[in-house]
Amino acid sequence: MIKINGDIKKAVSVEEVKNSKGTVEIEGTVHRLRDMGSFCFILLRTLNQVIQVVWDNEANGTPSCAEGDSIKIEGKVVEDLRSKLGFEIHGSKITIVSAVENISPVPINKGKVNLHMDNHLKYRPLVLRNPKIRAIFKIQEGLCRGFREFLVSQQFTEFRSPKIVAQGAEGGANIFKLEYFEKMAFLAQSPQFYKQAMVPVFGRVFEVGPVFRAEKHDTSRHLNEYTSLDFEMGFIDTFYDIMNMETAMLKYTFSLLEKEYKSELELLNVQLPSADNIPAIKFYEAKDLIAEKYNRPVRTYTDLEPDEERLLGKWAKEEHGTPFVFVTHYPSSARPFYTMDDPENPDVTLSFDLLLNGMEITTGGQRINNYTMQIEKMTKLGMDIADFKSYLMTHKYGTPPHGGLGIGLERLTMQLLGLDNIRYTTLFPRDINHLIP
Amino acid sequence: MIKINGDIKKAVSVEEVKNSKGTVEIEGTVHRLRDMGSFCFILLRTLNQVIQVVWDNEANGTPSCAEGDSIKIEGKVVEDLRSKLGFEIHGSKITIVSAVENISPVPINKGKVNLHMDNHLKYRPLVLRNPKIRAIFKIQEGLCRGFREFLVSQQFTEFRSPKIVAQGAEGGANIFKLEYFEKMAFLAQSPQFYKQAMVPVFGRVFEVGPVFRAEKHDTSRHLNEYTSLDFEMGFIDTFYDIMNMETAMLKYTFSLLEKEYKSELELLNVQLPSADNIPAIKFYEAKDLIAEKYNRPVRTYTDLEPDEERLLGKWAKEEHGTPFVFVTHYPSSARPFYTMDDPENPDVTLSFDLLLNGMEITTGGQRINNYTMQIEKMTKLGMDIADFKSYLMTHKYGTPPHGGLGIGLERLTMQLLGLDNIRYTTLFPRDINHLIP
Numbered sequence: 001m002i003k004i005n006g007d008i009k010k011a012v013s014v015e016e017v018k019n020s021k022g023t024v025e026i027e028g029t030v031h032r033l034r035d036m037g038s039f040c041f042i043l044l045r046t047l048n049q050v051i052q053v054v055w056d057n058e059a060n061g062t063p064s065c066a067e068g069d070s071i072k073i074e075g076k077v078v079e080d081l082r083s084k085l086g087f088e089i090h091g092s093k094i095t096i097v098s099a100v101e102n103i104s105p106v107p108i109n110k111g112k113v114n115l116h117m118d119n120h121l122k123y124r125p126l127v128l129r130n131p132k133i134r135a136i137f138k139i140q141e142g143l144c145r146g147f148r149e150f151l152v153s154q155q156f157t158e159f160r161s162p163k164i165v166a167q168g169a170e171g172g173a174n175i176f177k178l179e180y181f182e183k184m185a186f187l188a189q190s191p192q193f194y195k196q197a198m199v200p201v202f203g204r205v206f207e208v209g210p211v212f213r214a215e216k217h218d219t220s221r222h223l224n225e226y227t228s229l230d231f232e233m234g235f236i237d238t239f240y241d242i243m244n245m246e247t248a249m250l251k252y253t254f255s256l257l258e259k260e261y262k263s264e265l266e267l268l269n270v271q272l273p274s275a276d277n278i279p280a281i282k283f284y285e286a287k288d289l290i291a292e293k294y295n296r297p298v299r300t301y302t303d304l305e306p307d308e309e310r311l312l313g314k315w316a317k318e319e320h321g322t323p324f325v326f327v328t329h330y331p332s333s334a335r336p337f338y339t340m341d342d343p344e345n346p347d348v349t350l351s352f353d354l355l356l357n358g359m360e361i362t363t364g365g366q367r368i369n370n371y372t373m374q375i376e377k378m379t380k381l382g383m384d385i386a387d388f389k390s391y392l393m394t395h396k397y398g399t400p401p402h403g404g405l406g407i408g409l410e411r412l413t414m415q416l417l418g419l420d421n422i423r424y425t426t427l428f429p430r431d432i433n434h435l436i437p
Numbered sequence: 438m439i440k441i442n443g444d445i446k447k448a449v450s451v452e453e454v455k456n457s458k459g460t461v462e463i464e465g466t467v468h469r470l471r472d473m474g475s476f477c478f479i480l481l482r483t484l485n486q487v488i489q490v491v492w493d494n495e496a497n498g499t500p501s502c503a504e505g506d507s508i509k510i511e512g513k514v515v516e517d518l519r520s521k522l523g524f525e526i527h528g529s530k531i532t533i534v535s536a537v538e539n540i541s542p543v544p545i546n547k548g549k550v551n552l553h554m555d556n557h558l559k560y561r562p563l564v565l566r567n568p569k570i571r572a573i574f575k576i577q578e579g580l581c582r583g584f585r586e587f588l589v590s591q592q593f594t595e596f597r598s599p600k601i602v603a604q605g606a607e608g609g610a611n612i613f614k615l616e617y618f619e620k621m622a623f624l625a626q627s628p629q630f631y632k633q634a635m636v637p638v639f640g641r642v643f644e645v646g647p648v649f650r651a652e653k654h655d656t657s658r659h660l661n662e663y664t665s666l667d668f669e670m671g672f673i674d675t676f677y678d679i680m681n682m683e684t685a686m687l688k689y690t691f692s693l694l695e696k697e698y699k700s701e702l703e704l705l706n707v708q709l710p711s712a713d714n715i716p717a718i719k720f721y722e723a724k725d726l727i728a729e730k731y732n733r734p735v736r737t738y739t740d741l742e743p744d745e746e747r748l749l750g751k752w753a754k755e756e757h758g759t760p761f762v763f764v765t766h767y768p769s770s771a772r773p774f775y776t777m778d779d780p781e782n783p784d785v786t787l788s789f790d791l792l793l794n795g796m797e798i799t800t801g802g803q804r805i806n807n808y809t810m811q812i813e814k815m816t817k818l819g820m821d822i823a824d825f826k827s828y829l830m831t832h833k834y835g836t837p838p839h840g841g842l843g844i845g846l847e848r849l850t851m852q853l854l855g856l857d858n859i860r861y862t863t864l865f866p867r868d869i870n871h872l873i874p
Contacts, residue, residue: 001722003714004763006684009674011592011641027672029637029835047592047640068835070637070672097672100835101808125634125830134638141595155448155484158578162865163600163647164613164624164662166872176601178615178624181653181869187601187615194865197562197874200466200507201571203484204448210600210646216618224617225601235464235507235534237446247443277440285438326441371538390874393562398466398505398537428599428631432618435603437634437827 014049018087023074026051026089027097029129030069032109035062042091043109044073048138049263050131052080053089060092067109068100104129117423124428124437135264137427140413142261144208146253147229147407153252154245156231157202161194163210167387169193170336174214187212190406192338193391195232196367199402200394206231208409218432220421221359223410225430232404239340239350239366242403243280243326246354246362250275270417273323273356279316280326283348286312303334304353304360313358323415328352330365337381338374340366340403350403356415364405371395451486455524460511463488463526464534466566467506469546472499479528480546481510485575486700487568490526491515497529504546505537541566554860561865561874572701574864577850579698581645583690584666584844590689591682593668594639598631600647604824606630607773611652624649627843629775630828632669633804636839637831643668645846655869657858658796660847662867669804669841676777676787676803679840680717680763683791683799687712707854710760710793716753717763720785723749740771741790741797750795760852765789767802774818775811777803777840787840793852801842808832 017024031045040063042053053073055063065071075091106115106123108130113120120127127133148158164185168175169192176187191207198205211228236242254272257265265272281289284301290311291298299305304312304327316325329348332341339349351365368374374395378385385392413425423429428437454461468482477500479490490510492500502508512528543552543560545567550557557564564570585595601622605612606629613624628644635642648665673679691709694702702709718726721738727748728735736742741749741764753762766785769778776786788802805811811832815822822829850862860866865874 001716001718004677004680004684004717005714006681006688006712008591008681008685009670009672009678013592027837028640029837047594070835070837098806098835098837101833104834122827123830125637125827126834128634128638137596138594138639144595145589152582154445155450157484157575158581159574159864160647160664162662162867164649164867164872176615176617178613180613180872181651183872185872193874197565198864200562201565202575203465210597212601214618225599227597233446235446240441241446243441244443244445247441248445251443275443277442280439280441282438369535390559390562393560393874396538397541397563398507398535400464400466400507400535427596427635430599430601435601435617435620435622437630437830 011047014046014051014085017051017077017089018085020077023076023092024089025072025074027070027072030065030067030071031131033063033065033067042073044071044089045129045131049085051085051089052083053091055091063091063094065094065096066100067103069096070098071096108133117421121423121429121434121437128427132267133424135267136413136417136419136425138264139257139261139268139270139417140409140425142257142264143253143409143412143416144229146256147206147208147249149256150249150252151204151206151231154204156204156206156233157198159195159198159202159205159207160209161188161191161207163188163212174216176212176214189213190228191230192336195230195404196338196399196402197391197394199232199234200397200399203235203400204231204233216432220423221411221414223422223426223429223431226426227409229407229409229412230404232402234400234402236366236401236403239328239352239364239403240280242364242366242405243352243354246364246405246407247275247278268417272416275324276322277320278322278324278326278354279320280328280352281312282329283327283331284329286327290315301331303330306359309355309360310358313355316355323357325355326352327355335365337378337383338367340368341377354405354407356412357418359411359415361411361415362405362407364403366401366403369395369399369401448484451483451488451522454488454514454526455522457514459513460529461514461526462509462511464509465507467502467504467508468568470500470502470504479510481508481526482566482568486522488522488526489520490528492528500528500531502531502533503537504540506533507535508533545570554858558860558866558871565864569704570861572704573850573854573856573862575701576694576698576705576707576854577846577862579694579701580690580846580849580853581666583693584643584645584686586693587686587689588641588643588668591641593641593643593670594635596631596635596639596642596644597646598625598628598644600625600649611650613649613651626650627665628667629773629843632667632841633775633836633839634828634831636669636671637834637836640671640837641668642670653869657860658848658851660859660863660866660868663863664846666844666846666849667841669839671837671839673803673838673840676765676789676801676840677717679801679803679842680789680791683801683842683844684712684715705854709853712761713759714757715759715761715763715791716757717765717789718749719766720764720768721766723764727752738768740767743796746792746797747795750792753792760794762792763789764792772802774815774820775804777805778814791842791844793849794855796848796852798848798852799842799844801840803838803840806832806836806838
């Protein structure tokens with residue numbers, strides 16, 4: 001019998017390698033091997049960087065490794081200002097810890113990956129090994145960290161809502177059905193009902209979790225499973241409190257990315273936007289403004305069309321120098337039953353979307369917290385109150401004025417990084433045609 | 438048009454209230470109202486504490502609020518060493534921001550909640566408002582934070598795997614089926630295949646996410662949807678690297694809880710265990726040891742029975758003074774096809790469970806990283822290789838020696854807090870009978 005003490009195997013960071021004197025040993029995958037005759041370049045893919053090793057064929061013999069092998073390599077750190085990392089390794093010993101079986105059928109070590117979408121997704125486990133592709137997901141990690149860290153600093157509590165549910169929060173037909181023992185169940189379209197239930201518990205709550213939409217669209221901006229960054233806060237004075245909280249969160253997150261995800265941002269050549277002074281324009285004003293400014297007659301006032309969102313983004317950029325714009329006061333008919341109507345004009349709601357570069361990345365607003373008001377609105381909409389008995393406990397037994405939002409993590413990633421298809425922003429996308437890998 | 442600057446509405450912390458001079462305004466829910474004749478006690482439930490307000494009926498008139506109301510209250514902070522927080526508020530003004538419709542049908546403001554499980558779950562949105570109940574989930578937040586923060590410090594990358602999948606990772610019948618457009622799909626039983634695919638991408642990865650098991654057991658330790666804390670690490674030297682990483686993570690997490698979740702631990706009267714020097718005992722040795730020591734003949738060597746786990750916990754406590762024990766080298770037949778067999782004895786695997794207070798809270802081990810070895814094992818088990826083509830890309834195109842684990846968050850919570858039913862450790866439990874709320 002032995003005892004386990006927690007003596008961990010450390011991963012050596014690039015900074016530690018760079019600052020080490022004498023011989024170092026580093027682990028990684030042979031990303032690329034370039035034979036230059038008397039010497040080779042071995043590009044070693046480590047946790048978050050590709051490190052260049054120079055291997056002297058004449059002194060050491062040709063290297064024993066192949067592209068794709070997992071190796072340990074010993075060598076000396078030598079300053080080299082031409083290298084992006086500021087150093088290279090002069091290798092002296094290679095140990096293969098896992099030999100590759102086959103060379104990757106898709107080129108992942110030549111800068112950009114250029115594949116048709118179908119092949120890209122088919123070979124996703126390999127494509128993700130490409131440094132530019134994996135950088136997307138490192139940055140996405142940073143977005144989630146920023147969201148969490150900022151909200152925790154503002155006394156929000158993280159919670160987890162069930163994904164198997166008895167009813168959809170958003171209504172409509174775009175919901176996945178499930179056999180749950182003898183019952184019919186659904187996959188959650190949003191944590192809406194649960195995050196509202198948590199307001200009287202913790203006051204301020206958030207969740208980062210998967211949501212599911214059975215939409216049959218096959219577009220560049222929809223996924224059938226995506227990650228929603230949700231928060232809900234009690235004791236709001238106005239629904240602008242929610243927009244300010246989001247704005248402050250974005251500022252925090254961007255500064256975290258600048259600090260800790262710099263090499264990934266550089267690799268992808270991304271300039272983060274500023275989230276200062278975001279213009280907020282009312283829905284009907286936005287419609288008319290776009291119609292007039294871009295000579296595009298309004299076709300319907302029911303909701304914003306994708307093309308109108310795009311033009312609003314253009315307007316925000318041109319007139320206010322920012323890729324962000326809040327649109328507020330959506331029509332009541334365009335928002336779910338739990339949305340608070342504007343007391344000054346019940347045809348519109350105390351709600352908003354946030355657009356980034358002309359695409360919606362957030363939907364939020366104030367919710368109805370008064371039981372009688374909620375019952376009246378549901379009755380007017382012809383809903384069966386009995387179906388929502390459990391949800392309505394929150395209202396009936398007391399809940400403060402509250403509101404919140406949901407941010408589509410993949411949309412945010414796509415718009416921040418300037419990608420043209422949302423499939424690039426999720427590791428293993430789920431769409432109408434893709435269930436594997 | 439207005440501009441949004443990110444001027445946030447701060448939540449006032451208890452520390453800030455305590456340190457403030459003069460009049461403060463605090464927001465919260467009237468948790469309990471006790472009329473003492475000439476004055477009242479108003480217990481105000483805030484984000485994470487219950488604050489006592491003394492209200493002078495003679496000076497101010499009887500208070501205008503009812504239990505369950507969301508209010509703002511103004512008053513003076515007065516030191517009071519009898520109070521748990523060290524102060525109370527002498528109230529002078531109450532503003533009701535949301536009046537309650539009905540008094541809670543279940544008593545949530547009298548210390549412990551005593552309800553039959555069915556009623557407890559039926560009224561879950563209300564029961565969760567009880568300070569002792571919500572403290573469970575505050576601590577659970579801390580467990581997730583500890584897991585994440587520690588792994589990020591060890592250069593792990595957080596990722597998210599799909600929950601709608603084409604095949605189960607654990608095999609067997611306990612998998613939920615789903616209609617996915619024209620295809621048949623399943624709910625993920627574990628992120629196993631995906632976390633292995635991520636090893637050659639980021640080297641070290643983790644996920645905190647829901648998993649789904651269609652088990653028909655109706656026990657005190659099974660849920661049909663739970664949260665799995667998963668990590669997977671490349672370049673391990675032995676599978677003990679995984680156990681050491683878990684142990685170090687537990688130590689970090691417990692110290693985070695002691696620092697930042699002290700009031701919740703005190704409220705629940707919980708002493709956190711030490712994760713130093715955890716004994717690790719081999720499966721067959723453990724079986725025989727328990728049989729001999731506790732006079733309980735081994736019935737079968739296929740796996741550990743719950744009663745044997747319980748006795749192993751007793752043994753660890755008695756002999757080693759710790760509630761933790763690692764059991765290693767499970768039989769090959771008891772572990773999934775991706776588990777690495779022990780080269781010294783292929784009948785057992787390089788795998789482990791971690792038990793806490795006599796119950797399994799973690800399953801982990803080294804995985805097969807060699808393509809040929811994996812194909813051979815799958816063939817021997819009669820599996821159809823073609824079904825796993827996508828999964829096997831990871832092996833075929835190179836992956837380092839690796840392994841990882843999955844921790845059941847609810848089990849960990851239950852065993853740490855000494856709760857007797859796993860339903861108490863998830864906000865809205867899913868079991869064979871409960872799909873609402």
